[in-house]
Amino acid sequence: MTILREKKDMLITVLQAFCHDPLLEWGIERSQQHRQSLTKGSAVNQVKPADEVVFMVEERLIGKIVSPKVFKSRLTNVPMTIQGQVAKLIDIAKDERKLALMYVGWAPHF
Template sequence: GHLIRATSMFEELCLKSFPPLLYWWFINNFLDPHAWFEARSKFTLSAAVWSGVGHVIGLGDRHSENILVDTTTGDCVHVDFDCIFDKGLNLPRPEVVPFRLTQNMVDVFGPTGTEGMYSGGLKTAMTTLRDNRDTLLSVLEPFLKDPVIDWKRHRAQQNNEAKNKTSNTNNAPSGSKHHEIVEAKRSIKVIDERLKGVYNLRNPNHRKIRRKDGTNSVDQHDEMSHILPLSVEGQVNKMIQEATSSENLLQ
């Protein structure tokens, strides 16, 4: 009931009070029709590639200061990669979208919206990532031994604090290191599963996620969808449905 009311307020108040404007920026910035079409196409395709890569590596904290637009070409450019490897899932208000795909962005894509060029680009990106799974994992695995492993330290500290309350042992440093290694391996495993087509298997918030099927939004009660690998088309469709669901965006 609460989510339904919140969704209604989001769609009736927020979206209508702040209509998409990025589309008009492209028209005003690229006055020549050919230049405008090229810029819009580049934005659409680059956004699709970033969506696929961002989902696979668990890139979060995507807001208007971290998603930029190249004013000369129209390309979508992401910056600030501190919130990576699903760190956003452990925030006080967890991020429940696979990537950022707001109404403002979709409006730029043109009449076809998320279909056509965007979905085609996302399918190509996911196909390329999945076909090169071993190469990508070999690049990411060194993170296991790199200081950048601190992206999971806050959870390790929480676990250690809980243990220290019930134990007087002096093994907190080694315990913290152990948890960092466990979390790093877990994150690599999640990436591996996503590259195989397994979707949201380890997302602790998957019961909060809604998927938009046509005009309806439905709960993801089918546990098999979190275990069985999907085709590239199925994976892409599911990601887009969840990324554009009003119930997810308002959270």
């Protein structure tokens, strides 16, 4: 976690390069045009899913616990220390309620 935080800028730059990949943008534009032609509605400015992912990675790298599915309403406002963030992530990973929701066939013990 320490190294990830130290190299945060480089990591975000690489992720943003993937977000602005022309091939990805062309595919998204084509699918958006198809959807708009089906709905015949006006274009709505939406945040790209890739930009949301980069935002969540940035938040995690400054020490916040962020997850789109599990902790949507519980974003921490104050960045945590590295030790605090790692301890919290371990606590979340050991939560029996979360473990009970896992796919039985995963069988990590084999």
